[in-house]
Amino acid sequence: MGISPTTSACGNEAQLVDKMIGSAYKHVRQVAEYIEYVKHVSAHMAEVYRLVGSIDAVDALVLIIDKIDTIDASIGDLNILADNITQLLAIHGDLTQLLELHGSLPELLDIQANLATLLDNLTEIQTVAGIAANVTTVAGIAPNVTTVAGISGDVTTVAGVSADVTTVAGLETEILDVPAQVAAAAASAAAADTSADESATSAASALASYNAVVAAITALGTPLAFKGVWDASTGSFPAGGAARAGWQYKVSVPGTVNGVVFELNDLILATVDNASATTFAGNWFKIETDLVQSVAGRTGVIVLTAADIDDTATAYKFMTAAQITKLAGIASGATANDTDANLKNRANHTGTQLAATISDFASTVLGGVLTGLSLATGTAITAADTVLSAFGKLQKQVSDLSTSVSTLLALTRREVLTAARTYYVRTDGNDANNGLANTSGGAFLTIQKALDVVAGLDANGFNITVQVADGTYTGAIAFPRVEGAKSSACVLRGNVATPANCVISTTGQFIAVLARNQGDAWKIEGFKVQTTTSGHGIYADGNDSYLYVGVMEYGPVAAGFTQLNAAYQSRIWVQGNATISGGGATHVGAQNGGMVIFASGLAMTVSGTPAFTSFANATMAGQISSPITWTGAATGTRYIVNSSSIINTGGGGANVFPGDVAGTTATQGQYL
Incomplete structure (x- = not known):
């Protein structure tokens, strides 16, 4: 049964509602037909007895069949539902009245949503009815029927059955309750009708905005x-x-x-x-849902008049209260139409005027009042001085002080380089020298003095070299930050050809060569580094530490210390070959996010079989990248990597590092 479309502007909506209600009625009729399949199952229960092989299980299935018979008895209820739907169609027969009640699109959508819920419920009823076609899958399942048309859980008992078939207890998952779903479908239909009645109260306010919607839907067809x-x-x-x-x-x-x-x-x-x-x-x-509802309290087609704009009330003002007050303060008859002569004549003006707005005022006053002011002396002002004399002394003192400050600033201002520069360090030099000549009278005595002088420069993008002569230097050094320096443009260089001739050797110091948050300007090369009593060799520390290392020799370091170490997110890039001539706790180490990276193709030589606790050690997220060749022998563990750290040899294998004890990994350490 359908609803005949009306000739109103909402004809397409009538077809839509008619189609949805007709579809719902069709599905309900199909439910009655599907129940016949359920009855068909009962006729084949003899085969189920044979396949199950258990009299207890068969008894349970008989109870289910009884339940199905009860469901069959509900067909009458479904027919009643069909009759109710017929009545629902009659209730909605006058589509024009329904559209007037639902003059706004949101309310019409609510009806559509309720009808969609009805269709969903009917779909679930179809799913239950379809169980009959799938019961044949019971064959081969023993001792209990575990699935029926995709319903999970063991179907072992049917207890607690009520007269209206509302529950099927004993199942791990509930079997769809057909009578309850039918009741829910009827309730959804009733709710749709109730929603229509409740929407009538808001239809009038939405009617205007709905006219545009009706035109658009009508055009769609x-x-x-x-x-x-x-x-x-x-x-x-x-x-x-x-x-x-x-x-x-x-x-x-x-x-x-x-x-x-x-x-x-x-x-x-x-x-x-x-x-x-x-x-x-x-x-x-x-x-649009935020259309203007009214203007100045009026609705409909509005043409503003002067009465709509109030210049005294708090609403609908055409200017602010301050502007109204300002206009009220203008004298009657006031005009700007006057001659320049009258306007400029001071006799015609009242009130005050700033001196800054009067031309030549300052020069005239100073020329007359300060006549006789002398700046010849800056001596102390006394009580006997005239005002002009006191001003003169004070001005001279200020002038002299300004000159002194300018001189002081010139002395402390950072020198900006205009060309590359080299400083020299020699064992016969003197830190009182300027370091610019490679002579005993020109070179510095200590490496740290040269580094401190470089720290006071603005490199301005030019290279700076600290050239250290052969000899042994016993002072620990720390690289400074250099303003305006490019990456690796500041070089501390010893004897690149024979690093063993230029030695940094410290005693009792914690670190011989320190790079801590100095940026990425420095590179060290051509030295042999060693420590005694205590101390690391080369040590980088801090997330703004980037140190480049060229050709080197690593001598022995004190027990428990490392020859080359990066810690706390610092980076060391090894760019040159090296000789390891002494031992220590570790040759290369990385901790707390520090990284030591060896350039590929380098050759590292171990001489004299030095002893190490572990030749390479990465811990606490440290990383060592060593895709290079190591030659020579050493004693101790080849490597230790743990605590989410990585040692990457580029596939060099477990024996790439010198040592006589196999390396170890632990706590998410990776050896690659």
Whole structure:
């Protein structure tokens, strides 16, 4: 049974409601037909007895069959539901009245949602009815029926059955309750009708905005389908180019797409199939929900008049209260139309005027009042001085002080280099020298003095070299930060050809060569580094420490210390070959996020079989990258890597590092 469309402006909506209610009625009728399949199952229970092989299980199945017979008895209820739907169609026979009650699109969508719920419930009833066609899968399942048409759980008992078949106890998962679902479907239909009555109270206020919607839907000639909400801030229209004509969405997040602004709760309607995801025109229709309801308290077609704009009340003002007060303060007859002569004549002015607005005022006053001021002396001001004399002395003192400050600033200002520079260090030098000549009278005595002088420069992008002559230097050094220096442009260089001739050897110091948060300007090369009593060799520390290391020799370091170590997110890049002539706790180490990176292709030579606790050691997220060749022998563990650290040999194998004890990994350490 269907509803004949009316000739109102909402004819398409009538077809939509008619179609939805007719579809619901069709599905309910099909439920009655599917129940016949359930009865068919009972006729084949003899085969089920044979396959199950257990009299207890068969008894349980008989109880289920009894339950199915009870369900069969519910067919009458389904017929009653069908009759109710027929009545529902009669109630909605006058579509014109329904549309007047639901004059706004949101209320019409509520009815559609309720009818969709009814269809969902009927679909579930179909699913239950379809169980009959799948019961044949019981064969081969023993001792209990564990699945029936995809319903999970063991079907071992049917207890607690009520007269209206509302429960099927004993199942791990509930079997769909057909009578309850039928009741829910009827309730949904009733709710739809109730919603129509409740919506009548708000229909009048939404009627105006709905007129545009009606025109758009009528133009479509296709069913309307509410598809949910749409986030307009994504920059593209919904459904990705697959929207069908009549699909509509509600804006949940405002945004602009293809130059069209969408506000919260606006509606958007597809006007063609496969509506574009990027183009508005010809694909979508926008329905604004925040239309202006009134202006100046009036509705309808409004033409503003002077009476609509109040210049005294707090609302609808055409100017602020301060502006109104200002206008009220203008004298009657006031005018700007006057001659320049009258306007400039001071006799015609009252009140005060700033001296700064009067031309030549300052020079005239100073020329007359300060005549006789002398700046010849800056001696102390006495009580006998005239005002002019005291001013003169004070001005002279200020002038002299300014000269002194300028001189002091010139002495402390950082020198900006205009060319590359080299400083020299010699064992016969003197730290009182300027370090610019490679002579005993020109070179510095200590390496640290040269580094301190470099720290006071602005490199301005030029290279700086500290050239150290052969000899042994016993002072510990720390690299400074250098203003304006490029990466590795500041070089501390010893004897690159024979590093053993230029030695940094400390006693009792914690670190011989320290790089701590000095940036990436420094490179060290051509030295032999060693310590006694205590102390690391070369040690980088801090997340702003980047030290480049060239050709070197590593002599012995004190027990428990490391020859080359990076800690606390510092980086050491090894760019030159090296000789390891002495032992220690570790040759190369990385801790707490520090990294030591060896350039590929380097050759490292171990001489004299030095002893190490572990030749390479990475811990606490430290990393050592060593895709190079190590030659020579040493004693001790080849490597230790733990605590989420990594040693990467580039596939060099477990024996790439010198040592006579196999390396170890622990606590998420990786050896690659």
